[in-house]
Amino acid sequence: MNTLPESNEQYGTKDYWNQRYAQESENGSFDWFKSYGEISDIIQDLIPDRSSKILMLGCGNSKLSEEMYDDGFRNIVNIDYSAVLIEQMQQRHSRDRPDMQWHEMDVRDVTFADDTFDVVIDKGTMDAMMTVKGDIWNPPQRVIDDCTREVREAIRYISRY
Numbered sequence: 815m816n817t818l819p820e821s822n823e824q825y826g827t828k829d830y831w832n833q834r835y836a837q838e839s840e841n842g843s844f845d846w847f848k849s850y851g852e853i854s855d856i857i858q859d860l861i862p863d864r865s866s867k868i869l870m871l872g873c874g875n876s877k878l879s880e881e882m883y884d885d886g887f888r889n890i891v892n893i894d895y896s897a898v899l900i901e902q903m904q905q906r907h908s909r910d911r912p913d914m915q916w917h918e919m920d921v922r923d924v925t926f927a928d929d930t931f932d933v934v935i936d937k938g939t940m941d942a943m944m945t946v947k948g949d950i951w952n953p954p955q956r957v958i959d960d961c962t963r964e965v966r967e968a969i970r971y972i973s974r975y
């Protein structure tokens with residue numbers, strides 16, 4: 815099975831992710847960049863309250879959410895725009911991790927109300943939206959707009975203290 819795209823830009827398309835997750839085994843998982851074991855100290859420092867309401871952006875089939883859940887973070891909502899992936903993750907976790915939620919949703923257009931979450935985590939998702947040809951220091955307007963929308967949404971649904 816070849817899950818690598820023909821070009822880097824395909825990482826920025828929903829079709830690529832749907833096809834990739836459809837090809838991978840139902841129980842497949844892959845953690846981009848770092849696993850929970852490698853960043854758990856940082857996460858626990860930044861999120862001292864295990865009951866915090868956490869939104870995981872572009873969760874993929876990473877084990878980050880399940881390992882955080884098993885470590886006591888029971889209030890995690892996962893979103894990803896791949897319908898194929900969300901269906902797989904719902905089935906995989908519904909029995910053993912019933913409090914964890916999975917929603918097909920775009921990080922640029924989040925349907926949760928203002929002030930819903932305490933914490934938002936993006937590991938590799940904005941990176942996927944930035945995979946374009948050319949000068950990364952002078953990105954196309956579309957990339958600037960996508961990233962701005964993601965951050966504007968986060969500012970809206972994160973609680974202000």
Ligand SMILES: C[S@@+](CC[C@H](N)C(=O)[O-])C[C@H]1O[C@@H](n2cnc3c(N)ncnc32)[C@H](O)[C@@H]1O
Nearest residue numbers: 831845846872873874876894895920921937938
């Ligand atoms: C590089 S993977 C990272 C997966 C996971 N967060 C990890 O750390 O392993 C990017 C994920 O973001 C999702 N994604 C990309 N753009 C998205 C968007 N605009 N809205 C929601 N999900 C998106 C993809 O479907 C894919 O699952």
